[in-house]
Amino acid sequence: MLTLTGITKSYGGRRVLDDIGFDVRPGRLTGFVGGNGAGKTTTMRIILGVLAKDDGVVALDGAAVTAADRRSFGYMPEERGLYPKMKVLDQVVYLARLHGFSKSDATERARALLEELGLGERLGDNIETLSLGNQQRAQIAAALVHDPKVLILDEPFSGLDPLAVDVVATVLQQRAADGASVLFSSHQLDVVERLCDDLVIIAGGTIRAAGPRDELRAQHSNRRYELVSTGDAGWLRDEPGVDVHDFDGGYALFDVDSDETAQRILRRAVEQGDVASFSPQHPSLAQIFKEVIQ
Known part of the structure; x- marks a missing residue:
């Protein structure tokens, strides 16, 4: 580790x-x-x-x-560092040789890895002729070739x-x-x-x-729930401990102040009509990121 x-x-x-x-x-x-x-x-x-x-x-x-x-260690920098005039396979073989592999082992490793990365048809092309995306794949191969x-x-x-x-x-x-x-x-x-x-x-x-x-x-979940039902979920707005964020007929997205409140809401939703789903909503990485850097 x-x-x-x-x-x-x-x-x-x-x-x-x-x-x-x-x-x-x-x-x-x-x-x-x-x-x-x-x-x-x-x-x-x-x-x-x-x-x-x-x-x-x-x-x-x-x-x-x-x-x-x-x-x-293997390293891929953000800036591309391959030799632009060198052929794709030759470049990765060269880097494998620097890690001590024989020419045959280096060639076998490089060829298999480049094919795995989808560059099998570009082995004889110069790095500079590749698209930026394919140059990125070649750069990744360079970082991985020595396992x-x-x-x-x-x-x-x-x-x-x-x-x-x-x-x-x-x-x-x-x-x-x-x-x-x-x-x-x-x-x-x-x-x-x-x-x-x-x-x-x-x-x-x-x-x-x-x-x-x-x-x-x-950890960053705010006890947010999504309710989908066949009934009208407008009653949620009057429930204590509930903060409704989105509402449309039988759909509602809301926060609760406790697990007990969530269970109470579920029981009432069942009483109000058929419940298609009632599920906790976890925040996305983007939401967590915004929260922790503030």
């Missing part, structure tokens, strides 16, 4: 990271979200040793990360169409299923919500929320 504890970083007297701490667990996808300038890229670069921290510890399985450990134990991806879904997002997501989920610790940042909150097992929200250089996605959704 990758663990960050008490990470701080300042530039010219301005603290850009303040006591950053969270875990990236093996076998799980951890989404890392925050606005521009929140500190995501700085945190990732410190994990990789590209930037020096002022204080704190980056640990792997309980021991401070070493240069040898980092050779088993990293820890995978750090900065905006891996940037520039990808929905089909490409699904392809890349499947590849990352498989790597996590194989035991890798995967940390990825993204501004596409719907993608993060769909994919991540764990979530870290950063704003202003501090961690505002961190933990399993479903636990965070439960």
Whole structure:
């Protein structure tokens, strides 16, 4: 497990990271979200040793990360860093060779990974001739080709169409299923919500929320319920402890002040007419994000 504890970083007297701490667990996808300038890229670069921290510890399985450990990490920067004149397959083979694989093993790995990412027909094309989305896939292949134990991806879904997002997501989920610790940042909150097992929200250089996605959704739930019935749900407006947000005939979206109130409302709804559904509504990642950064 990758663990960050008490990470701080300042530039010219301005603290850009303040006591950053969270875990990236093996076998799980951890989404890392925050606005521009929140500190995501700085945190990732410190994990990789590209930037020096002022204080704190980056640990792997309980021991401070070493240069040898980092050779088993995979990294995809937000800025594309591949050689534009180099052929796609040659580029990924070259990077595998740098990690110590023989030419035959490197070629086999690179070819299989590029095909998995949907670039099987572009192996002989120069990087610069690819679309931005396909360049992104090649960049991801470069980060994965050595089967990293820890995978750090900065905006891996940037520039990808929905089909490409699904392809890349499947590849990352498989790597996590194989035991890798995967940390990825993204501004596409719907993608993060769909994919991540764990979530870290950063704003202003501090961690505002961190933990399993479903636990965070439960923590930030406001006892909101949705009622769908065949009767008229207008009576809800007069119920004590109820705050109605949306209403249309037999449909209502509302908050309650307690679990007891929710049960009372359900009983009355049944008395008023047939209830098609009565269900708690958990907040979206976008709603949680807005709440915790305020």
